[in-house]
Amino acid sequence: MHDRGVHPTNSPIKQFEFELWPCLCSKTDIVSCFSGKCRGGNRAIVVIQRCARCGKNNLFVSKVSLCCATFDFTDPTKILIEKDLKRQTLLELLDFVSGSVRFSEPAILAMCRMCAVNLFRVFPPNYRSTSSNGGENDDDEPMFDPAWPHLQIVYDLLLKFITSSGLDAKVAKKYLDHSFILRLLDLFDSEDPRERDCLKTILHRVYGKFMVHRPFIWKAISNIFYRFVFENERHNGIAELLEIFGSIISGFALPLKEEHKILLCRVLIPLHKPISLGVYFQQLSYCVSSLRKNQSCAVPR
Structure with a gap:
């Protein structure tokens, strides 16, 4: 099971507390909701689309809170009901x-935290490529x-959340901040090409929607390339x-x-130097x- 990394404490997401939702007060309550034991009764299973317009955002936040519960998937025979209920909630x-x-701002904060809890994790050492060629190798069996x-x-x-016209970028930038972006970039070292493809699309959308973050994203990606070339030549997401x-x-x-x-x-x-160039x-x-559209770039400096 992968270690779920803790989000940096200097991020606004850290301020997110479970008391935002009346029906929940701890992670234990969240897990209990998936097993049908929530203290809030049927409030946890109300369908959002059937809720009155004025209450949809609050119910959305409550549903998102449920999905902060994470389960051990290494044993496919355990807690099947809870896993399926979470999947149904995510699909809803x-x-x-x-x-x-x-x-609303609470909904934005809740979504960012839920995504952080579920996605941001530290890959174990044997998860990353240990090939002398670095990067992804056609002969390697990727670990999913x-x-x-x-x-x-x-x-x-x-x-969908990032590309939604209902997301106010001026508000969301406080939670989709530099710390959040760095954690997304860390995930590009995943061995799963499906995950890297998702990350590529998401980061491109973040770059397009949040102009304030563009210089940071540009420099952060550049730093990954620097480390790849000059330190270890091992990274699965260079392409x-x-x-x-x-x-x-x-x-x-x-x-x-200039x-x-x-x-x-x-x-x-x-980047032409590493022996994994072919990847x-x-x-x-x-x-x-x-760069050929501006040939002055070819002049050595």
Whole structure:
């Protein structure tokens, strides 16, 4: 079972407390709700779409709180009812978020915390590639998280949430902050290509919606490349991160800023060095070809 990393204490998400929901007061109560023992009675199983408009956001927050419960998926024969109830709740939340809804600040905070609790985890050492080639190898058998049936829905939820027209970016940026983004970037080292693909789409949407975070995302990805090239040459998500990089580069206005030219040269040229180049060569080539629109980038500095 993977270690679920604790979110940094300097993040607003840490301020999120269970007393936000009248029917819940502890993680034990949350787990109990999935086994039909919630002290709040039937309030925990009310369908959001059948709730009065004025109460939908509050019920949404309560439902999201239930999904902060995490289960051990290493034994597929245990707590099946609770796991299935959580899955049904996640699917209901996904259906609700996909519709026309205006998210309150408590709802935004609740969603960010639930996603953090479920997604942010530390991969054990043997999970990461130990191949001398680094990165993902066609001969390696990737290790998949047994909790993927739930993780996939949480990723879908986060994507719909971020792209929703009912999400106020000015409010959400307090919770989808630099700490949250760094934890998302950590997950790109997952051996599961499905997870990396979800992360790629989500991070690209975050970059598009939260303009205030763009410089930070750009530098954070660059730092991953630096560590990959100059420290260990081991990372499973270089290709996906380069795809994001390529998309960003193609959107740069001409002429390119001097800072972009220097940074791109310092990042892209060294990426030709690792022996695992073949894993991400196509994505790197796209980034390099995008620079041809401004040939001054090719001048050594």
